[in-house]
Amino acid sequence: MDTEQDFLFFNPRIATKYNPFYEGEYLVIQTYPREYKLIVEHRSFDYKNAKSHCELENLAHDYTSFSLRIFHDDKLCEVNYEGKPQSISKQQNWKIAQEYLEAHYDPHTDGEVVVCQCSYPYFSSLTSHISNSGEAMTSWQSLTCLVKDLGRDIQTCPNCNASLVRVDESEDDDFDDQVSRPIACIGCTNYHGVEYGDNVLVCGIHPNGSDSENCPDYHP
Ligand SMILES: [Zn+2]
Numbered sequence: 695m696d697t698e699q700d701f702l703f704f705n706p707r708i709a710t711k712y713n714p715f716y717e718g719e720y721l722v723i724q725t726y727p728r729e730y731k732l733i734v735e736h737r738s739f740d741y742k743n744a745k746s747h748c749e750l751e752n753l754a755h756d757y758t759s760f761s762l763r764i765f766h767d768d769k770l771c772e773v774n775y776e777g778k779p780q781s782i783s784k785q786q787n788w789k790i791a792q793e794y795l796e797a798h799y800d801p802h803t804d805g806e807v808v809v810c811q812c813s814y815p816y817f818s819s820l821t822s823h824i825s826n827s828g829e830a831m832t833s834w835q836s837l838t839c840l841v842k843d844l845g846r847d848i849q850t851c852p853n854c855n856a857s858l859v860r861v862d863e864s865e866d867d868d869f870d871d872q873v874s875r876p877i878a879c880i881g882c883t884n885y886h887g888v889e890y891g892d893n894v895l896v897c898g899i900h901p902n903g904s905d906s907e908n909c910p911d912y913h914p
Contacts, residue, residue: 741777
């Protein structure tokens, strides 16, 4: 006798999640926001059906974008106007190695899976090293984390060639500098904050800092 489980295949929610993709199958995928897992909204072997589903999804969502792909030669491809595979899609069904996924969710590690602008996932971690001048420095290191290609040190995205060097460190320094100020001085151009002997000159107008959080001489 057929059980309820035998028909799970017909339940689109379950079928979309667990079934492998088939040659010639159209997939409506989420292209924005990007996640490290491929988000498949809809699967169909019918081009017109998939295309109209994709258009409807785009109309229905303001902050999410969807795009149509076809599964061909084990890869996702862009679709031409006839519904035939055109070029290799930047989005693929990336498979991340389990150890990197675990590190991503582990709150005790300084590393996470990051998604490139093209959809390619890689592992970014804070690593310490000693600079030429003997200083201890930390910087972001990018590693490949796919099942078939893991632990390679990369500077550019293997999928789209974009630079993966995180350039936000100088901004972080600026941010740290801002939040270490007295609250009244955050964002103020009058702020000086330099130590002379035992005293910090906060600013020329209020050498010891403003008395209140709303400084009358605040100047952005
Ligand atoms: Zn990329």
